[in-house]
Amino acid sequence: MIHLTDIDKYYDSRFQRTFVLKAVNLEVKEGEFVSIMGPSGSGKSTLLNIIGLLDKPSAGQYMLFDKSALDLKEKETVDYHRNFMGFIFQAYHLIEDMTVYENIETPLMYKNVKVRDRQAMVADLLDRFNMVAKKDLFPQQLSGGQQQLVGIARAIAGKPRLLLADEPTGNLHSSQGEMIMETLKTLNNEGMTIIQVTHNEKFAGYGKRIIRLEDGIIRKDEKSRL
Amino acid sequence: MAIRSILKNKGVSSINIVGLAIGMIALFIASLSLFGLVLMIAVSRTKEIGIRKLNGARVSEIFMMLNKDFIILVVIAFVVAAPFTWLVMHQWLQNFAYKTELSWWIFALAGLLALGIALLTVSFQSYKAATKNPVESLRYE
Numbered sequence: 001m002i003h004l005t006d007i008d009k010y011y012d013s014r015f016q017r018t019f020v021l022k023a024v025n026l027e028v029k030e031g032e033f034v035s036i037m038g039p040s041g042s043g044k045s046t047l048l049n050i051i052g053l054l055d056k057p058s059a060g061q062y063m064l065f066d067k068s069a070l071d072l073k074e075k076e077t078v079d080y081h082r083n084f085m086g087f088i089f090q091a092y093h094l095i096e097d098m099t100v101y102e103n104i105e106t107p108l109m110y111k112n113v114k115v116r117d118r119q120a121m122v123a124d125l126l127d128r129f130n131m132v133a134k135k136d137l138f139p140q141q142l143s144g145g146q147q148q149l150v151g152i153a154r155a156i157a158g159k160p161r162l163l164l165a166d167e168p169t170g171n172l173h174s175s176q177g178e179m180i181m182e183t184l185k186t187l188n189n190e191g192m193t194i195i196q197v198t199h200n201e202k203f204a205g206y207g208k209r210i211i212r213l214e215d216g217i218i219r220k221d222e223k224s225r226l
Numbered sequence: 227m228a229i230r231s232i233l234k235n236k237g238v239s240s241i242n243i244v245g246l247a248i249g250m251i252a253l254f255i256a257s258l259s260l261f262g263l264v265l266m267i268a269v270s271r272t273k274e275i276g277i278r279k280l281n282g283a284r285v286s287e288i289f290m291m292l293n294k295d296f297i298i299l300v301v302i303a304f305v306v307a308a309p310f311t312w313l314v315m316h317q318w319l320q321n322f323a324y325k326t327e328l329s330w331w332i333f334a335l336a337g338l339l340a341l342g343i344a345l346l347t348v349s350f351q352s353y354k355a356a357t358k359n360p361v362e363s364l365r366y367e
Contacts, residue, residue: 054280054359054360054361055359055361075284078282078283078284087280093273093280095274095277095278096274106277107281110278110287154281
């Protein structure tokens with residue numbers, strides 16, 4: 001599904017070139033659950049952003065579903081974001097002045113789903129994550145774990161095939177983190193492809209495959225032992 | 227003084243010139259404050275704009291979302307200002323024996339002009355906010 005070949009990402013300053021990613025080759029198949037690990041500044045987030053079409057590599061090839069995903073027009077990128085991928089973040093990134101319901105509804109509105117269908121879909125998601133009673137609350141009134149659940153609900157509302165998670169448990173207690181990871185695992189079992197960036201060795205183990213980045217280079221690409 | 231006498235010959239009195247000048251200054255100051263307002267809103271909504279883009283919003287949709295609020299503001303301002311303007315102008319025109327009609331299109335034109343200037347002021351900032359890469363808007367917490 002995702003095929004990265006010789007991806008470089010660098011920044012030129014006056015006298016030298018700083019590499020964030022160097023010669024990264026990566027293939028991710030549909031249905032995989034990949035954890036990317038590495039120290040701060042090793043290029044994990046940059047790699048995730050490139051996969052999520054939020055950043056462009058300086059060199060290399062990126063094939064998404066056998067189609068080159070470089071040099072896309074804005075409309076094509078937006079189509080991928082609408083129909084193909086969902087994002088979750090360390091800081092949840094919910095819209096503060098919108099309720100839980102409205103937050104989950106947002107991607108559906110941009111997807112031009114009809115009001116009736118929208119209501120049904122959001123209701124299903126609320127039901128699935130046991131948040132029906134909280135649908136009219138604002139993000140700040142929820143615990144971190146619940147906010148992240150809303151984040152996941154919003155990310156999967158548009159029925160994407162790929163879920164990109166940038167340290168989804170970074171701000172959470174370990175018990176809440178575990179709940180989030182269990183949720184991701186369930187989603188993966190249902191067929192969702194997931195790529196997550198994490199610092200936590202234990203949570204990385206929820207993935208079926210662990211990629212270790214160091215200084216922008218893939219050091220290890222191993223099967224998870226769990 | 228030469229200019230004034232020329233204008234006078236053409237039937238333009240100094241009160242017209244002063245009125246025009248004051249009008250221009252008022253419009254300029256109003257545009258400045260509008261510019262400041264949209265700058266503030268764009269900055270305070272940077273994060274929200276980034277989130278919306280990640281959830282599939284197009285640049286054009288963000289642009290419209292930001293501009294819509296200001297169109298509403300201008301329309302409200304117009305609705306408040308129009309009756310007063312009519313009243314004052316009507317009173318003032320009573321001073322003349324031969325006078326022009328206060329037809330509706332003068333108000334429509336003024337309203338459209340105000341809307342145009344407001345949009346021009348606002349669009350620049352909105353466009354900048356809408357085209358910003360979400361990665362950058364969401365990086366700092």
